[in-house]
Amino acid sequence: SAVISQKPSRDICQRGTSLTIQCQVDSQVTMMFWYRQQPGQSLTLIATANQGSEATYESGFVIDKFPISRPNLTFSTLTVSNMSPEDSSIYLCSAWGQGSMNTEAFFGQGTRLTVV
């Protein structure tokens, strides 16, 4: 399994500002993902972040709003830009395991964002 550390764990931000969420994996992984989740609800994929290439965004999410970095095989960041109250949510980082576990996803503990 992979251990994923995500920070900050929570933050309260003013509208119009930006927040960068960091995700660190304890082993090298090819694919990392960013999800958004309302409390008690399912996960919505924002984008797939692969090292050495541009992130691939899902329908409804754009790079200007959610820029992503993936500088190496163990680290990624997601920025929530020009925030509004509608961006209040839980943001989760995920990585697929390597080798025989390459179909299994592991998650960070999430970042609970509140925009006021």
Add this chain to the structure above:
Amino acid sequence: TQLLEQSPQFLSIQEGENLTVYCNSSSVFSSLQWYRQEPGEGPVLLVTVVTGGEVKKLKRLTFQFGDARKDSSLHITAAQPGDTGLYLCGGGSNYKLTFGKGTLLTVNP
């Protein structure tokens, strides 16, 4: 777009009861995973099933993958309050996971 229908969405039961959660799709998945998530935490992987008809057991939890790899079920025997949480099924295909809406399970003592 591949969709996973998960049911029931909410389930509240008494300690000691049995329950089954279903995850259905019209699409075929190369693998299907079940997660449990507790408040303030990320989802934790419970099991991965990859072969049609596969059955896996994890203590009181039994997971089954349908023969056609389009559906799965999670059965919990003699539920305990510690089983309370959000259960998510995720279907893997083309290096992407699609999640169902989740089942919020509450086991009352």
